[in-house]
Amino acid sequence: MTARTSSSAPDPSTPSPARRLLAGLAKTIRTPMGATATVFLGVVLLAAIVAPMLWSGTAAKVDATALDQGPSGEHWLGTDNLGRDLLLRVLVAARLSVLLSLSATAIGISLGLLLGAAPWLLGPRLGRLAAAFVNIAVAFPMLLMTLFFAVIFGVGVQGSVCAIGISMAPWFARLTQTLIAGVQKRDFVAAARIARVSRFGVLRRHILPNIAEPLIVNVALAAAAALLAFAGLSFLGLGVQAPEYDWGLLLNEGLSGIYVNPAGALGPGIAIVVAGLGFNLFGEALAKVLGSRHKVRTFRPRGASRTVSGSGGHPRQHATDGSAGDAIAPAGEVPVLEVDRLRVSLDTPNGTVSPVREISFSMKRGEALGVVGESGSGKSLTALAVAQLLESPLHVEAATLRLLGKDLMAADPRSRATRRFLATSLGLVFQNPTTSFNPTMRIGPQLAEVARLHQDMSRRQAGARAVDRLRAVRIPGAERRAKQYPHEFSGGMRQRAMVGMAMMGNPSLIIADEPTTALDVTIQRQVLNLLEQIRVENQVAVLLISHDISVIGQFCSRVLVMYAGRVVEELPSADLRTSARHPYTRALLSAVPDMTADRSQPLATVPGRPVDPADRPAGCAFAPRCTFATAQCHTAEPPLQEVGSGGTVACWNPQEGAVTAVQGQVQQAGRGQA
């Protein structure tokens, strides 16, 4: 039932909002659920338009010779107590039923939008009052409200339309309020207010267009609800009154003769179900298409669950040496991590894209290796591939991927042994300490979970281990802190607890993916020092991923510089400023002002923008942004070659000499495309 047929590539052009909605509608119709809904709706609307024109006379004609008949060739659903054809009456009633439910919905939306936007329009004080009113109104069940207002407004069509419309309003108001609250915090609304756009102007120009999609989806759902409510009211005799008739009234009449002629009640019943389903399914399908649109492009996998991984099912590209997946070799000379020709690929309709390719490196015990690169360079994907955390549609290939000598490419990622091995020998620290903890679990049990699952510890043992680990990461009052929830921890404290979680097993490798990016500099220093202490004391290798080359340079002994999914340079971090050779590395170094930068000189810049992995230029990926690029750079990709002083570089025109902070070797060039 999912909208899978619509997974085509994102539209390259940027259509206007209205066109986008139309495109969404077109897409909706092509999904299985959308198609069903469209057929249902089409039938109902056709009946609503055509049937009254053709048969309104016939359907009202009294035939004394055919009273209360059952289904026959002449009358498919039989006749009522005045001899009128029931099928025709059901068809003709479609118009009134649909019209009335749509008008009720229209009233509901208008009132709801007005009420929902009131807090925004009235400002904070009066707004809170309006919000409180809606909150109270929404607490009453809709059916109760409908009956209440139907009695107040009196029986009849107008009364019940108003009753249903009004009882729907609080629900819409609440939805609008929530949606507006989400949009109004965004900076473009602040920018419009700085530009002195009136509150109403901001609502019309900025807020409504941005909440239109979910609102429209809900309108379709509400129309279905209104249809049902109307049928209910008419059934109870509060809605449409004879001689007019809608489905509810027909159902009421049919029900009294259900033992004589069941078809008389089933006919309108089915009509209600078909119409209701039509609106409902259409809304659902629309929601699916519109809701999924923004997620199509992203590469970054979410979450950190241990349900692994893409390598299963995909043939490995490079042959391995046969000694696959056996027991862990003695940890003497064996590197902690060996990676050779790692590649992460993604199949898209336009062919296979490899956001990470040809990554090779190895790490010794207690070594600190840094990976630096811009967003989209593939540094995080590399880390997740090593940790076996990538899920389909991303898949991992490698000639070698060994952790502590164990071949991870050969190991079944779903097997308990592999998961246990990974959980105990590999620790992970993510960028955002706020989202990497479960907010509903206390910190201690969250840490203990790993030990209970993979180290066969009892609850008590695991709890003690968690407290011990929290102490190891210098959290004051560890026993007390273990009983607290994540929100009671400050950002720096949470990140330290995260390091503690990574240390629950006895890991030989900690992968820290931008562990300090969300933190203040003073806290950053604490976390880095903590990692350093763990590295030295426990001989744990640390793979530190960051966009900040100064942090990497200070923490790590070796640096891998990544660009467009490839390692473009590897060198000892002590040599960064003196003998970085790749123009990109040099650009990264000189683009950041340091505390001695000359204020009168402009900063060095890198022209152009980072490369999209799906649209990588031929030759060296950096060539279009490189001041030293020659014809060769645009046609042939440079191999990663060893150079003096223990580094490697992938460049046809490697540069020499020290890098200065500002201006340096990098030209302050065409900022047009940046």
Next chain:
Amino acid sequence: MSELRFEKTSIRVGHGARALTAVDGVDLVVPARSIVGLIGESGSGKSTLGRAAVGLNPVSGGRILLDGQPLARQLRRGAVQMVFQDPMSSLDPRMTIGDSIAESISRRRIRRATDRRREVERLLELLDLEPQWADEYPEKLSGGQRQRIALARALAARPEVLIADEITSALDVSIQGSILNQVKDLQRQFGFSMLFISHNLSVVRYLCDQVAVIYLGRLVEQGPAEDVLSDPQHPYTRELLEASPDSGGPLVQPGGILHAVGDGEATDPHHPPTGCRYHPRCPVGPAVHPDRNACRTSVPLPLGRAHHAACHFAAMTETPLTATT
């Protein structure tokens, strides 16, 4: 052109039990034609102060003046503009780039649609962007390009003061430099004054003439950028400088020894400490020197002329910073 002056400005945010004083009695002057850097950690109130200068946060105490005039009138003619941190959320995804920029152009200044359009194109060109992008939606653009559009939108109002709130921290390093260059060029060209909010000390040092350091809603040190950052008086400023990864000093201690004092629990802004707000974390304060009671009881006043620090023991620079207990 214009001077922005905060006089004993206090700002309360939130309401009811969750209300807190995010900015507490700040005195700060952004002189005409100069760039003042505002440094502080997250939650220190630096963005709150910046947003108050464009009227997004109401001031609960003191006042903000532009050229000696109350702010409200000046804001109506767009004299103060702001560029936000996150270029992904600062542009309306459902509005063309041209419309977004045009929204800031005063209708009194340029009325006719064709003239407004020409002004939009001129601004786009000024920021080295393609004029025909005016009809596009921001969806396709990179962070750097969006930030330029945000700059163009701010300039469209002909501001006398520009508030720049962490404008480069969401950008890739290679893009950062070009935005900073451009901001510097534009400031020289148009002569607006600027409050540059950042947590990056080296960027502030490169761009700004003056620097103010804010901690838990109070200014702790301010003065000429070179002075403050080469000879910091307040222990908090020194701590910040030391922790900055490109300060030149060692960021990671051999073996990874942590600062014992700065390592304590984060201070709860709902219950700020008495006296000097930095005292629980201060390496020269009562946490290390138990006899220094003044820090707990009395609020230090900013002393000095051009360069002043609000610290009881600011002069005692010989006190070792890396004191461990």
